[in-house]
Amino acid sequence: KYHSETEILNKWIHAINTRLKFDRLLTNSMRYGKKALKVETVLQTWSGTLQNEDNLPDNWIRKSEVLVGMAPRHPPGRNR
Numbered sequence: 001k002y003h004s005e006t007e008i009l010n011k012w013i014h015a016i017n018t019r020l021k022f023d024r025l026l027t028n029s030m031r032y033g034k035k036a037l038k039v040e041t042v043l044q045t046w047s048g049t050l051q052n053e054d055n056l057p058d059n060w061i062r063k064s065e066v067l068v069g070m071a072p073r074h075p076p077g078r079n080r
Helices: 003-025 029-035 039-046
Strands: none
Touching: 003 039
């Protein structure tokens, strides 16, 4: 089976958003202690990658609703 361009793009977006979610969660020093990622490191890593980055709040790492880097596309036809 060949994957459509839309399927490939959506899988890529899902993988990137999952990685962003994990990076955000790994900044929790209460849970991970010394092993937690530094917030500055995550901010520098994702800088220039996020959609509408200029409109994000300063503490977007702590807010779960700001996770979207890009929205997935819908396949053409049949309104799926």
